[in-house]
Amino acid sequence: MKTAEIAQRYLDYFEKNGHTIVPSASLVTDDPALLFTVAGMVPFIPYLSGDVPAPYARAADNQKCIRTNDIEEVGKTPRHGTFFQMLGNWSFGDYFKEGAIRYAWELLTSAEEDGGLGFDPKDLWVTVYEEDDEAHDLWLRLTDLPEERIQRLGKDTNYWSTGLPGPAGPCSEIFFDRGPAYGIDGGPATDDDRYVEIWNLVFMQYEITDVRSKYDFTIVGELPNKNIDTGMGLERIAFLKQGVDNMYETDQVRPVLDIAVSLSGKTYGENHEDDVRFRVVADHVRSSLMLMSDGVTPSNEGRGYILRRLMRRVIRAMRLLGVDGPTFADLFAASRDAMKEAYPVVASDYDRISQYALAEEATFLRTLAAGSENLDASIAATKAAGGDRIGGAEAFLLHDTYGFPIDLTMEIVEEAGLSVDRDAFDTLMQEQRARAKADARSRKRQLADTSVYRDLRAKGxxxxxxxxxxxxxxxxxxxxxxxxxxxxxxxxxxxxxxxxxxxxxxxxxxxxxxxxxxxxxxxxxxxxxxxxxxxxxxxxxxxxxxxxxxxxxxxxxxxDAVNRRAAQQAHSATHLVHAALRDTLGKTATQAGSLNRAGYLRFDFSWGQALSDATKSEVEEIANNAVRDNLEVTTRVLSLDEAKAAGAMALFGEKYGDMVRMVDIGGPWSRELCGGIHVTRSAEIGLVSLIGESSVGASNRRVEALVGLDAFRELAAERAIVSQLTTSLKTPKDQLAVRIAELAASLKTAEKRIAQFEAKALEGRLPELAASVSAVGAYRVVAQSIGTAASGDDVRSLALQVRERVGAGAVVALGAEVAGRPVVIVVTDETARGAGAKAGALAKTAAAALGGGGGGRDDVAQGGGTDVAALPAALVAVTSALETAAA
Structure with missing residues (x-):
C-alpha cells in the first residue's frame, strides 16, 4: 500500500465520520516558540488552548512536520526521520476518550477492502497513563485486546504537554509488534525496537502552569473544553504496510537511497555504517526538498541554518561513501519524483528549489576544500613535531569555522596515521551546546503566555x-x-x-x-x-x-496620515521592484522576504550572484516607468485556489487562510497575495531609487531602495555633492569620474614613493642598530625603539637584517609606532633558540607591557597594544626576560 494511499484512506475514513478535512499547514510555523511545525498539533494550538474558537467541532489532517532533535539517530533506527507526516484527528469539545479509541481501533483493524488499514489485532499493543483507569477500561470494553496487552506506563511516556504553560493531558499509545525476529518479548514497556509506536491518542483536558520540566508542572484546572489530539505516523504505517524494515525503504524515500547507492558504487545491506549513511542521505534530501518547497533557504541562522545543516550532512555522508563530487542534481530530482504525487508543489517549484540546492552544494564543496587545506597543514605540523594526535581545539575550529564534520576529520587524520583528541573535541561541543540550550531556554522564558488573550479573542x-x-x-x-x-x-x-x-x-x-x-x-x-x-x-x-x-x-x-501615505508608497514600490526583477532576471527571482516602512523598502529575492550595475539600472528604470505609467492598483478578496489560478504570487512561508487578498498593479504584470496597504495608482509612489544591493546567503540577494520624498531628498543631496566636486576640482560633472580616478592614482603613486623613502631611511639605521648589541648571558641582544614606521612588515624586515649583522645568539626586539599604535617585532636565530629564547614568548611579554596581545613562531613574532608611551618599558621587559632565562 503506497504512502499516499494510506493517507487518503485515513482522511476518507474520518471525513465519513463527520470530520472536516484540513489541509496541511506550512512547515514554517508562526508560533514564536518554534522554528518549524514539529508536531501535528502545532497548527491547532490556538483551538486546543481555547485562545481562538475552533471553526469546526472535529477535524482530520495529514500535517507535514520537521523535527531535528533526534538527528543523530537518523538512519540508525527504523523510525527516526527529520521530515515526517503526521495523520491526526481532532475533537474540540466534541467526542472524547471513547470516541478517539473507537475510531482508532476501527480504522486500524478494519479490512483493506472495507477502507481500513487491515492490521491484525493480535499484533497490536496499547499503553495508557498509569493513573488513567478510564482509558484502560475503555480499551477492554471497546476492543478485543486482552488485559496483558494493555500496559500502564508513567508520566514520562504517557502524559502529554508541550513543556510550556498551556494544554496537557494523559495519552494512550498504540504499538505494532514486529515479532521475535526484531527483539525481546514483553510489550512496549521494554522500550525495544520490536514494538513500533504507530498512533498516540492525547486526551487533552487540563491546563498546566509553573512548568519546571516537561513532566513536572502544576495542573491549574480543566480546559474550557475537553479535546482530542491524535497523531499517527504516516511513515511508520507505510513501512509496516509495505513489508520493509524501516521508513527509509518506503516508496517516498527509497528512490533517493537507490540513487545514492548508484552514485557510490556500493551495495545497500552489506555494511552497517554505509547503510546508515545511505539512509541519512535519503532522509535529509527529502527534508531539504520539503523545507525549500515551503520557502526556507539555506543561511547561517534560524530555519535556514537547520536546512543548511541537513544539506551539509548529505554532502558529508556522500563523501564518506566515496563520492567527492556534486550529487544534488540527481538526489533532489529523485526525491521530487517520489514526493510530487502527494505534494505537487515540489515539481511546479522545482526550478527555484534546485537553484538553491545546487548553489548550497557548490558552496559547501568549496568549504570542504578550504577545510581540507587547513587540516592537511595541521597533520603536517603534528608529524613534523613528532606528535601522533591532532588537538581537540583544532578539530573543533575546523567544525565551527569551516563546518568541517568531525567524522570526516577523524577519517582523514586516521588515514595519515594520526588520531584526534576526541574527548577534548566533545568537551568543546558540549560547552557550545550548553550555551545554545541556555540561550534557547532564555528566549523561551521571554515568550508571552498567549492564554491571557483567550477571553478577549472569544469576543470576536x-x-x-x-x-x-x-x-x-x-x-x-x-x-x-x-x-x-x-x-x-x-x-x-x-x-x-x-x-x-x-x-x-x-x-x-x-x-x-x-x-x-x-x-x-x-x-x-x-x-x-x-x-x-x-x-x-x-x-x-x-x-x-x-x-x-x-x-x-x-x-x-x-x-498618522503622513506616515501611512509614505508606508503605502514603500509597500507598492516593493511590488514594482519584485515585478521588475522578474522581468529582468526571470521567473526564478522570487521573493524571500521584505521590509516596508515609510520612505524605505528592503527586498530579498532568490538569486545566486551579484547584480551588475547595468542590471540594477534596468530594474530601477522598469520600476520608475511603472510609476510614470500611473498603473491602476486594485485589490480583490477571493479564495486561495482562485488566486493561485489567476497567477498570484505568494510569499513562501507566509500563512494564508481560505480567503486571501490579491493586489494587482497594472493587471497581471504585478499580481501578489498581500494583506498590506497600497496606493490607488502607481504614480502616487513618486520615485524609486535603489541605494544598495548585497548578499544575504549563498542563494539570496537583497536590494534596498528609498521611495517618494525620501528618494528625492537622497538624489538632491547627491546632486549637491556633485556640484561641490565640480567646483572644487574645476571639472565638468560628466568628467568627474575620470578626474577622481586620476587623483586616486596619483595619490597611490605618492604613497608608494613615500613608503620607499621611509624604508630606505630605516635601512640607513641598520649599522647603528647592529652596533647597539649587548651581551645577556649566551644571547646577543638588540632592543631598540626606531620611532615611527609605515608598516609592521618594514619593522620585521629591518629586524631580520639586524639579526644577520649581529651573528650567532642574536635576539632582536625592535619597537615602533605604526598607524598610531605600538608594535614590537622579535626575531631570534637558531643559536638563541637552542639556548631557550623563543620569539613568540618574548613578543607576548612585550605585548603585556603595551596593554595588548601577541605571539607567533619561535623565530619571528609580533606583539602590539594601545599604549605607545609604553614601548620603552616593553623593550626593557624583553631584556629582563632574557636575563632571567640566562641566569
Missing part, C-alpha cells in the same frame, strides 16, 4: 478598517499591563489595548505597524506598536499620554 475578531479609513470609532474591549488584564490605566503607563475595531495596521507581511493615536473621553494614547498576538486579535501597545483609560470606554483610533 478585531475588525480592521484601515484599508478605507484613517479614523475609526470603537470600544475598548480589554487592557493588559505586564501580561495581566486590568480594568484601567493611568497617565504615564505603557499597556496593551484591545479594540473591537481599529484603523491602525498591525505589523505583518513585511510592512511595519502604523503610527498614530487612540483617543476617547478624557484620555489620549500614543500608539507605540500594533501586533497580532493570536490569530484574529489586534493588540495596540500604547503609552497613556493624558488622562485615564478604562475597559468599555469609547475609543477612536487615528492613523
Amino acid at each position: 475578531e478585531t475588525v480592521f478598517t484601515g484599508y478605507t479609513e484613517l479614523e475609526t470609532e470603537s470600544t475598548i474591549l480589554g487592557i493588559l499591563a505586564d501580561g495581566v488584564s486590568v480594568p484601567r490605566a493611568a497617565e504615564g503607563q505603557i499597556v496593551e489595548v484591545i479594540l473591537a475595531e481599529t484603523a491602525l495596521y498591525a505589523e505583518s507581511g513585511g510592512q511595519v505597524a502604523d503610527k498614530g493615536t487612540i483617543v476617547g473621553p478624557g484620555y489620549a494614547l500614543e500608539v507605540l506598536d500594533v501586533q497580532r498576538p493570536v490569530p484574529g486579535l489586534v493588540s495596540h501597545t500604547v503609552e497613556v499620554t493624558s488622562g485615564e483609560v478604562g475597559v468599555d470606554q469609547p475609543a477612536t483610533s487615528l492613523v
Whole structure:
C-alpha cells in the first residue's frame, strides 16, 4: 500500500465520520516558540488552548512536520526521520476518550477492502497513563485486546504537554509488534525496537502552569473544553504496510537511497555504517526538498541554518561513501519524483528549489576544500613535531569555522596515521551546546503566555478598517499591563489595548505597524506598536499620554496620515521592484522576504550572484516607468485556489487562510497575495531609487531602495555633492569620474614613493642598530625603539637584517609606532633558540607591557597594544626576560 494511499484512506475514513478535512499547514510555523511545525498539533494550538474558537467541532489532517532533535539517530533506527507526516484527528469539545479509541481501533483493524488499514489485532499493543483507569477500561470494553496487552506506563511516556504553560493531558499509545525476529518479548514497556509506536491518542483536558520540566508542572484546572489530539505516523504505517524494515525503504524515500547507492558504487545491506549513511542521505534530501518547497533557504541562522545543516550532512555522508563530487542534481530530482504525487508543489517549484540546492552544494564543496587545506597543514605540523594526535581545539575550529564534520576529520587524520583528541573535541561541543540550550531556554522564558488573550479573542475578531479609513470609532474591549488584564490605566503607563475595531495596521507581511493615536473621553494614547498576538486579535501597545483609560470606554483610533501615505508608497514600490526583477532576471527571482516602512523598502529575492550595475539600472528604470505609467492598483478578496489560478504570487512561508487578498498593479504584470496597504495608482509612489544591493546567503540577494520624498531628498543631496566636486576640482560633472580616478592614482603613486623613502631611511639605521648589541648571558641582544614606521612588515624586515649583522645568539626586539599604535617585532636565530629564547614568548611579554596581545613562531613574532608611551618599558621587559632565562 503506497504512502499516499494510506493517507487518503485515513482522511476518507474520518471525513465519513463527520470530520472536516484540513489541509496541511506550512512547515514554517508562526508560533514564536518554534522554528518549524514539529508536531501535528502545532497548527491547532490556538483551538486546543481555547485562545481562538475552533471553526469546526472535529477535524482530520495529514500535517507535514520537521523535527531535528533526534538527528543523530537518523538512519540508525527504523523510525527516526527529520521530515515526517503526521495523520491526526481532532475533537474540540466534541467526542472524547471513547470516541478517539473507537475510531482508532476501527480504522486500524478494519479490512483493506472495507477502507481500513487491515492490521491484525493480535499484533497490536496499547499503553495508557498509569493513573488513567478510564482509558484502560475503555480499551477492554471497546476492543478485543486482552488485559496483558494493555500496559500502564508513567508520566514520562504517557502524559502529554508541550513543556510550556498551556494544554496537557494523559495519552494512550498504540504499538505494532514486529515479532521475535526484531527483539525481546514483553510489550512496549521494554522500550525495544520490536514494538513500533504507530498512533498516540492525547486526551487533552487540563491546563498546566509553573512548568519546571516537561513532566513536572502544576495542573491549574480543566480546559474550557475537553479535546482530542491524535497523531499517527504516516511513515511508520507505510513501512509496516509495505513489508520493509524501516521508513527509509518506503516508496517516498527509497528512490533517493537507490540513487545514492548508484552514485557510490556500493551495495545497500552489506555494511552497517554505509547503510546508515545511505539512509541519512535519503532522509535529509527529502527534508531539504520539503523545507525549500515551503520557502526556507539555506543561511547561517534560524530555519535556514537547520536546512543548511541537513544539506551539509548529505554532502558529508556522500563523501564518506566515496563520492567527492556534486550529487544534488540527481538526489533532489529523485526525491521530487517520489514526493510530487502527494505534494505537487515540489515539481511546479522545482526550478527555484534546485537553484538553491545546487548553489548550497557548490558552496559547501568549496568549504570542504578550504577545510581540507587547513587540516592537511595541521597533520603536517603534528608529524613534523613528532606528535601522533591532532588537538581537540583544532578539530573543533575546523567544525565551527569551516563546518568541517568531525567524522570526516577523524577519517582523514586516521588515514595519515594520526588520531584526534576526541574527548577534548566533545568537551568543546558540549560547552557550545550548553550555551545554545541556555540561550534557547532564555528566549523561551521571554515568550508571552498567549492564554491571557483567550477571553478577549472569544469576543470576536478585531475588525480592521484601515484599508478605507484613517479614523475609526470603537470600544475598548480589554487592557493588559505586564501580561495581566486590568480594568484601567493611568497617565504615564505603557499597556496593551484591545479594540473591537481599529484603523491602525498591525505589523505583518513585511510592512511595519502604523503610527498614530487612540483617543476617547478624557484620555489620549500614543500608539507605540500594533501586533497580532493570536490569530484574529489586534493588540495596540500604547503609552497613556493624558488622562485615564478604562475597559468599555469609547475609543477612536487615528492613523498618522503622513506616515501611512509614505508606508503605502514603500509597500507598492516593493511590488514594482519584485515585478521588475522578474522581468529582468526571470521567473526564478522570487521573493524571500521584505521590509516596508515609510520612505524605505528592503527586498530579498532568490538569486545566486551579484547584480551588475547595468542590471540594477534596468530594474530601477522598469520600476520608475511603472510609476510614470500611473498603473491602476486594485485589490480583490477571493479564495486561495482562485488566486493561485489567476497567477498570484505568494510569499513562501507566509500563512494564508481560505480567503486571501490579491493586489494587482497594472493587471497581471504585478499580481501578489498581500494583506498590506497600497496606493490607488502607481504614480502616487513618486520615485524609486535603489541605494544598495548585497548578499544575504549563498542563494539570496537583497536590494534596498528609498521611495517618494525620501528618494528625492537622497538624489538632491547627491546632486549637491556633485556640484561641490565640480567646483572644487574645476571639472565638468560628466568628467568627474575620470578626474577622481586620476587623483586616486596619483595619490597611490605618492604613497608608494613615500613608503620607499621611509624604508630606505630605516635601512640607513641598520649599522647603528647592529652596533647597539649587548651581551645577556649566551644571547646577543638588540632592543631598540626606531620611532615611527609605515608598516609592521618594514619593522620585521629591518629586524631580520639586524639579526644577520649581529651573528650567532642574536635576539632582536625592535619597537615602533605604526598607524598610531605600538608594535614590537622579535626575531631570534637558531643559536638563541637552542639556548631557550623563543620569539613568540618574548613578543607576548612585550605585548603585556603595551596593554595588548601577541605571539607567533619561535623565530619571528609580533606583539602590539594601545599604549605607545609604553614601548620603552616593553623593550626593557624583553631584556629582563632574557636575563632571567640566562641566569
